[in-house]
Amino acid sequence: MPAVIALLTASALAADPLVDVRTAVPDAVLDVRYATERNILGRAVYPRAAAFLRRSTAAKLAKAADALRARGLRLVIYDAYRPLSVQRLLWKAKPDARYVADPARGSAHNRGAAVDVGLADEAGRALEMPSPFDDFGPRAAHGAAGVPPAAAARGAELKAAMEAAGFSSLREEWWHYKDPAAKDWPLLDVPLEDIR
Numbered sequence: 200m201p202a203v204i205a206l207l208t209a210s211a212l213a214a215d216p217l218v219d220v221r222t223a224v225p226d227a228v229l230d231v232r233y234a235t236e237r238n239i240l241g242r243a244v245y246p247r248a249a250a251f252l253r254r255s256t257a258a259k260l261a262k263a264a265d266a267l268r269a270r271g272l273r274l275v276i277y278d279a280y281r282p283l284s285v286q287r288l289l290w291k292a293k294p295d296a297r298y299v300a301d302p303a304r305g306s307a308h309n310r311g312a313a314v315d316v317g318l319a320d321e322a323g324r325a326l327e328m329p330s331p332f333d334d335f336g337p338r339a340a341h342g343a344a345g346v347p348p349a350a351a352a353r354g355a356e357l358k359a360a361m362e363a364a365g366f367s368s369l370r371e372e373w374w375h376y377k378d379p380a381a382k383d384w385p386l387l388d389v390p391l392e393d394i395r
């Protein structure tokens with residue numbers, strides 16, 4: 200990384216660091232698929248099941264979680280900050296810009312500003328959503344046909360809470376939400392092992 204970019208990145212991170220999602224949302228249910236074999240790569244690429252976001256984005260997630268908690272729901276976190284090196288692995292496995300961001304441009308995940316979420320009940324049991332996470336197909340889209348009504352309603356409830364908290368949604372993926380403030384934030388390749 201060129202020295203000047205590294206310096207700008209360091210100062211951006213000093214002002215708005217990557218924080219553990221559970222500091223903002225203590226009851227979040229972690230189901231971090233890239234720490235397991237249950238992902239499109241079929242192997243673990245994160246050293247542990249942990250989720251990080253820029254602090255200002257995590258504060259928005261806390262707002263969504265508060266609204267959902269009042270309705271007896273908890274957030275499930277599938278992914279949050281994703282190092283750029285992992286983005287390159289995903290792109291190699293699925294070079295389709297509808298579902299995976301080209302690492303040359305980067306994803307809001309690489310900026311610590313996107314989060315993949317589902318819903319669980321108060322006991323932390325995952326609830327059926329419109330499709331499985333990372334199921335890259337028509338059922339993953341918002342408002343897709345053929346989705347059981349209860350699952351479709353949960354997808355809509357999640358979207359309403361996330362958008363009210365300041366996130367924007369992606370048409371093709373019911374689980375993906377990004378913080379629009381991140382547009383000009385740097386792409387990061389801080390290894391997860393290095394985040395305290």
Ligand SMILES: [Zn+2]
Pocket residue numbers: 308313314315374375376
């Ligand atoms: Zn995502």
